[in-house]
Amino acid sequence: MADRLLTFSVFRYNPITPEIPPRMQEYQLEETMGMSLFIALNRLREEMDPSLMFDFVCRAAICGSCAMLINGRPGLACKTLTQDMPDRITVMPLPVFKLVGDLSVDTGVWFRHLNVRTEAWIHTDKVFNPKSIEARMDNPTAQAIYDAERCIECGCCIGACATANMRADFMGAAFLNRIARFMIDPRDERPTAKYFDVVGTDEGVFGCIGLMACDDLCPMEIPLQGQLAFVRRKMAQMALKCKKSA
Amino acid sequence: MNWSDAHISDVLVIGAGLAGERVAIEAAMNGHRVTILSLVPPRRSHSTAAQGGMQAALGNVAMGYGDNPDIHFEDTVKGSDWGCDQEVARLFCELAPVAVRQLSHWGVPWSRVVPGKRTLPDGVDIEDLQEKAGLIAQRQFGGTAKWRTCFASDGTGHVLQYAMDSVVIKLGVAVHDRCEAISLIHNGDTCFGAVTMDLRTGEIRPYLAKATVIATGGYGRMYGVSTNAVINEGTGMAIALDTGVVPLGNMEAVQFHPTGIVPAAILVTEGCRGDGGILLDKNLHRFMPDYEPVKKEIASRDVVSRWMLHHIRQGFGVDSPYGPHLWLDIRHLGPGHICTNLREVHTICQNFLGIDCVEALIPVRPTQHYSMGGVRTNKHGEAYGLKALFAAGEAACWDLHGFNRLGGNSLAETIVAGMAVGERVADFAGEQSLIFPFSLVEEAMAAQAQRLADLRSRKNGAEDVFVLRRRMEETLLNNVGIFRTGADLQEAVTTLQGLYERAQHLRLRSSGLGPNPELLAALRLPGMLRLALCISFGALQRTESRGSHYREDYPRRDDDHWLKRTLAYWKPGDPMPDLQHEPVNITELPPGSRGYGEMPIEAGD
Numbered sequence: 001m002a003d004r005l006l007t008f009s010v011f012r013y014n015p016i017t018p019e020i021p022p023r024m025q026e027y028q029l030e031e032t033m034g035m036s037l038f039i040a041l042n043r044l045r046e047e048m049d050p051s052l053m054f055d056f057v058c059r060a061a062i063c064g065s066c067a068m069l070i071n072g073r074p075g076l077a078c079k080t081l082t083q084d085m086p087d088r089i090t091v092m093p094l095p096v097f098k099l100v101g102d103l104s105v106d107t108g109v110w111f112r113h114l115n116v117r118t119e120a121w122i123h124t125d126k127v128f129n130p131k132s133i134e135a136r137m138d139n140p141t142a143q144a145i146y147d148a149e150r151c152i153e154c155g156c157c158i159g160a161c162a163t164a165n166m167r168a169d170f171m172g173a174a175f176l177n178r179i180a181r182f183m184i185d186p187r188d189e190r191p192t193a194k195y196f197d198v199v200g201t202d203e204g205v206f207g208c209i210g211l212m213a214c215d216d217l218c219p220m221e222i223p224l225q226g227q228l229a230f231v232r233r234k235m236a237q238m239a240l241k242c243k244k245s246a
Numbered sequence: 247m248n249w250s251d252a253h254i255s256d257v258l259v260i261g262a263g264l265a266g267e268r269v270a271i272e273a274a275m276n277g278h279r280v281t282i283l284s285l286v287p288p289r290r291s292h293s294t295a296a297q298g299g300m301q302a303a304l305g306n307v308a309m310g311y312g313d314n315p316d317i318h319f320e321d322t323v324k325g326s327d328w329g330c331d332q333e334v335a336r337l338f339c340e341l342a343p344v345a346v347r348q349l350s351h352w353g354v355p356w357s358r359v360v361p362g363k364r365t366l367p368d369g370v371d372i373e374d375l376q377e378k379a380g381l382i383a384q385r386q387f388g389g390t391a392k393w394r395t396c397f398a399s400d401g402t403g404h405v406l407q408y409a410m411d412s413v414v415i416k417l418g419v420a421v422h423d424r425c426e427a428i429s430l431i432h433n434g435d436t437c438f439g440a441v442t443m444d445l446r447t448g449e450i451r452p453y454l455a456k457a458t459v460i461a462t463g464g465y466g467r468m469y470g471v472s473t474n475a476v477i478n479e480g481t482g483m484a485i486a487l488d489t490g491v492v493p494l495g496n497m498e499a500v501q502f503h504p505t506g507i508v509p510a511a512i513l514v515t516e517g518c519r520g521d522g523g524i525l526l527d528k529n530l531h532r533f534m535p536d537y538e539p540v541k542k543e544i545a546s547r548d549v550v551s552r553w554m555l556h557h558i559r560q561g562f563g564v565d566s567p568y569g570p571h572l573w574l575d576i577r578h579l580g581p582g583h584i585c586t587n588l589r590e591v592h593t594i595c596q597n598f599l600g601i602d603c604v605e606a607l608i609p610v611r612p613t614q615h616y617s618m619g620g621v622r623t624n625k626h627g628e629a630y631g632l633k634a635l636f637a638a639g640e641a642a643c644w645d646l647h648g649f650n651r652l653g654g655n656s657l658a659e660t661i662v663a664g665m666a667v668g669e670r671v672a673d674f675a676g677e678q679s680l681i682f683p684f685s686l687v688e689e690a691m692a693a694q695a696q697r698l699a700d701l702r703s704r705k706n707g708a709e710d711v712f713v714l715r716r717r718m719e720e721t722l723l724n725n726v727g728i729f730r731t732g733a734d735l736q737e738a739v740t741t742l743q744g745l746y747e748r749a750q751h752l753r754l755r756s757s758g759l760g761p762n763p764e765l766l767a768a769l770r771l772p773g774m775l776r777l778a779l780c781i782s783f784g785a786l787q788r789t790e791s792r793g794s795h796y797r798e799d800y801p802r803r804d805d806d807h808w809l810k811r812t813l814a815y816w817k818p819g820d821p822m823p824d825l826q827h828e829p830v831n832i833t834e835l836p837p838g839s840r841g842y843g844e845m846p847i848e849a850g851d
Contacts, residue, residue: 014759014760015760016447016448016759016760016761017759017760033567034509034510045763045764046712049756050712050754050755050756050762050763050764050767051756051757051762051763051764052763053761053763055286056476057286057290057292057475057476057477058290058292058294058295058475058476059475059476059510059512060295060510060512060513060594060597060598061593061594061597061598062294062295062401062404062590062594063286063289063290063291063294063295063475064289064290065286065290079597079598100424100446100761101760101761106424106446107287108286108287108288108290108423108424109423111287111289112287112415112421115411115412115415116415119416120412120415121352121353121412121413121415121416122351122352122353122412124351126351128347128348128351130344130347130348132347133304133347133381134346134347134350134351134356134381134382135350135351136358136379136380136381137355137356137358137380138358138379138380139357139358139359139360139380139383142355142356142357142358142398143355143357143399143586145355146355146357146398146399146401146405149355149398149401149404149405149408150401150404152289152294152404153287153289185353185355187351187353188353
């Protein structure tokens with residue numbers, strides 16, 4: 001790997017200057033040991049083009065800021081090492097989300113909107129009593145909730161999803177996983193019927209066409225297909241129950 | 247300026263990490279209209295990177311039975327090397343259990359107590375009792391007499407932030423992400439809000455409020471190597487200092503975490519050592535018991551980091567292309583433990599070291615991690631010097647941590663301070679009516695517009711922002727680290743003064759149009775250099791060693807002269823901070839022995 005000269009082909013477009021059309025711009029860098037796309041893109045910015053826009057926050061693959069298309073596949077740039085890549089690396093912004101500029105996309109607004117739409121918070125009639133000890137929970141349940149809660153809302157599963165790319169109203173694997181998280185949480189008192197209104201539709205779990213790219217590309221390795229299947233099963237049971245009682 | 251651009255709310259919170267969101271929730275629950283500004287979507291805040299957990303004296307686990315806020319208080323004061331405000335520490339320790347339980351009510355999947363007998367890695371047999379089954383589990387952290395740190399695997403910050411943000415969303419609190427406060431609007435007596443830049447468009451707007459809260463976290467990225475996220479550039483502290491009337495407290499108190507991985511400088515949690523992990527040198531010798539026979543690897547962070555660097559200086563570091571390091575060994579904890587309770591550490595080692603830490607040693611080195619210093623406030627979170635300005639969390643010097651923060655006390659501080667300061671903010675906003683002098687707002691906007699225009703015109707100066715910034719990072723890293731001397735600190739002050747002067751003459755290479763990254767870097771750099779000077783000059787003046795501030799030329803704590811807090815002011819136009827001091831509030835526990843870190847480090851290392 002020593003002495004490799006890497007070519008980066010980077011998508012450029014700045015909405016502030018709409019007269020300059022979107023384009024691919026090429027840069028070259030000498031590869032260094034342990035180089036990640038975090039290191040490479042920052043070097044491009046500081047040494048060659050200080051106007052280059054991209055998003056990094058934690059640079060440790062835990063905050064979800066730096067998802068982009070890397071040689072065509074959604075992934076987190078901070079944990080992508082150049083040693084695992086060919087000499088030529090193409091980076092483009094994640095699709096589906098609104099472009100802020102160059103490689104930067106607006107995931108914040110998208111995810112907040114979906115969190116509001118799916119009411120992704122604990123629904124309970126219980127009132128917190130600061131004087132009493134905590135309600136008990138068995139540890140396997142806590143771990144199962146944690147497993148789903150590990151989602152970092154990076155958007156890789158959304159950018160990779162054929163349905164989400166075709167239809168703006170599809171909530172995608174991230175939110176079906178989020179729904180599954182609340183379904184298994186005993187603190188959330190929502191009856192299954194309540195979830196049905198939100199996800200028992202084409203915009204929700206029945207919009208999935210089963211290509212499984214979400215599962216393949218999740219940087220947190222959350223078993224998204226399993227989570228989707230869980231929600232789908234719950235919804236199907238609910239639908240059958242409604243049919244019987246009708 | 248266009249007045250229709252002004253954004254008005256009751257409470258303006260700058261920063262959407264745990265402290266900011268908790269303050270916002272308290273204010274919103276009291277019926278106030280709250281706006282949160284954030285550089286990034288709240289769930290990307292640096293709070294999410296916290297791994298190991300949050301201290302609260304619940305006494306739920308075998309090694310924590312009998313714990314109570316008194317013991318937590320004593321640990322915190324000793325950890326701070328008697329630099330903390332004891333009234334604040336007392337309030338904090340009493341409230342922390344309530345905070346943890348409320349978070350459980352809001353949906354945090356805390357790991358839970360599993361009853362039964364087991365043997366710890368050091369051979370001690372323990373039994374968790376059936377009567378505690380299903381309560382919130384707790385692990386050991388450094389510098390504590392009891393196992394007190396509540397956790398959710400090792401993704402505690404992440405799940406806390408997600409639960410907190412879910413409450414923010416539920417309450418309908420407005421969050422303006424990709425927004426940066428670039429100056430405070432004030433008249434020298436009262437704060438009226440902030441001038442902010444929209445990081446989507448590069449335009450500036452006034453945000454006006456009855457109460458303004460700074461909760462922007464730390465400045466770790468000013469050090470060239472830090473565990474901190476890239477957004478941790480001290481912007482909130484800088485705009486407070488910039489007012490000329492609000493002081494920063496104890497900026498010389500900088501924490502270095504013992505276990506940043508090499509070379510990526512990503513944190514692996516103190517929980518690794520708390521759960522039984524050990525530190526090894528190049529001969530695979532466990533060296534910490536040689537220096538700290540009682541606490542070993544779980545003395546406080548300042549002490550462990552110091553001994554690690556000392557041991558490296560003695561020639562026992564492992565050589566690598568990135569300089570010498572030591573090993574963290576958690577292999578003996580076994581895959582069952584590592585893949586559940588240290589799961590994110592396992593993933594980080596895979597992603598950034600290409601190793602499986604179930605089978606391999608982890609290369610680590612002490613790394614800049616946390617700022618005990620910050621915007622000086624009273625115990626209610628009210629900033630010194632300006633009415634209607636508050637601060638909370640790492641951005642504040644409340645002052646819970648003194649000269650060394652205990653692991654697990656920062657997550658706890660964000661939430662507890664959020665509750666306590668939030669209550670004060672809510673009361674304050676309830677008593678005030680919204681008043682602001684129009685001309686003051688227009689002047690504040692005009693001043694910032696002029697700064698932007700100057701930079702975008704690319705007429706003045708020839709200095710490159712990235713070059714100066716890198717020089718600042720190197721200076722702090724090399725001269726204001728774990729071991730400090732008068733000569734090194736003087737050199738740092740001189741270098742930083744030079745950089746500060748040069749930073750008045752920045753010239754952009756790019757157009758600076760819109761939310762241009764070079765423009766943003768240029769806007770932030772002078773403020774960062776002011777903070778760097780507060781840190782370095784404060785460290786130079788403090789001729790003693792206390793907590794994380796270790797002077798090789800003054801290796802002892804000096805309570806006769808230095809049982810006091812540094813307050814750094816920056817008068818407009820001055821080239822240097824003005825340092826003043828105030829006494830430390832000692833209400834319960836007089837200065838004494840910490841019980842660790844006592845062995846002298848020989849001179850001439």
